[in-house]
Amino acid sequence: KAGVTQTPRYLIKTRGQQVTLSCSPISGHRSVSWYQQTPGQGLQFLFEYFSETQRNKGNFPGRFSGRQFSNSRSEMNVSTLELGDSALYLCASSFRTGSLYEQYFGPGTRLTVT
Amino acid sequence: TQLLEQSPQFLSIQEGENLTVYCNSSSVFSSLQWYRQEPGEGPVLLVTVVTGGEVKKLKRLTFQFGDARKDSSLHITAAQPGDTGLYLCAGVSGNTGKLIFGQGTTLQVKP
Numbered sequence: 149k150a151g152v153t154q155t156p157r158y159l160i161k162t163r164g165q166q167v168t169l170s171c172s173p174i175s176g177h178r179s180v181s182w183y184q185q186t187p188g189q190g191l192q193f194l195f196e197y198f199s200e201t202q203r204n205k206g207n208f209p210g211r212f213s214g215r216q217f218s219n220s221r222s223e224m225n226v227s228t229l230e231l232g233d234s235a236l237y238l239c240a241s242s243f244r245t246g247s248l249y250e251q252y253f254g255p256g257t258r259l260t261v262t
Numbered sequence: 263t264q265l266l267e268q269s270p271q272f273l274s275i276q277e278g279e280n281l282t283v284y285c286n287s288s289s290v291f292s293s294l295q296w297y298r299q300e301p302g303e304g305p306v307l308l309v310t311v312v313t314g315g316e317v318k319k320l321k322r323l324t325f326q327f328g329d330a331r332k333d334s335s336l337h338i339t340a341a342q343p344g345d346t347g348l349y350l351c352a353g354v355s356g357n358t359g360k361l362i363f364g365q366g367t368t369l370q371v372k373p
Contacts, residue, residue: 253304
């Protein structure tokens with residue numbers, strides 16, 4: 149099975165611009181979660197989508213949004229970029245079997261805001 | 263708010279030494295996962311522990327889940343330079359898809 153893919157891998161944007169990141173989950177996985185990783189804050193949960201619906205949301209401002217398509221692919225959008233949005237954005241797809249719940253991460257998109 | 267405290271944050275050891283990384287919380291998790299991440303890449307799932315008191319071994323790595331399902335440890339025997347990386351523990355919160363991550367332990371194994 150192919151793993152989680154994220155595009156693009158690297159991105160440089162200017163303050164005030166917006167950006168869209170894409171994630172394709174492992175085939176058969178219906179849940180996609182997004183995380184922001186920075187050296188200071190570590191890995192922080194952004195949101196989770198399941199069957200095209202946002203199921204969970206972290207503590208991020210409304211500038212961060214996402215969506216999921218019928219094929220389970222997901223996109224994340226950040227509007228009005230700020231310097232502090234520079235981070236590694238990680239997507240994870242997951243499946244649940246009984247009490248076992250596991251997430252598999254993509255390689256991430258490195259976003260630099262200048 | 264559920265938090266996971268990981269210790270130590272940094273560890274630099276010589277090849278062949280043993281080490282233990284701890285992951286502690288005041289909250290109960292339905293399961294706990296350990297990941298290893300290399301620079302510029304996403305975390306790679308190493309193991310999931312589900313049952314309180316569970317011990318899992320993966321070659322030289324031993325993972326343990328506390329009896330109360332609030333804490334976990336990762337023990338590496340005879341560390342090798344290839345073990346270098348960021349080790350992350352993550353607790354699964356109930357039935358949600360939300361993983362609560364520890365801050366991570368950066369391990370450097372010198373040859």
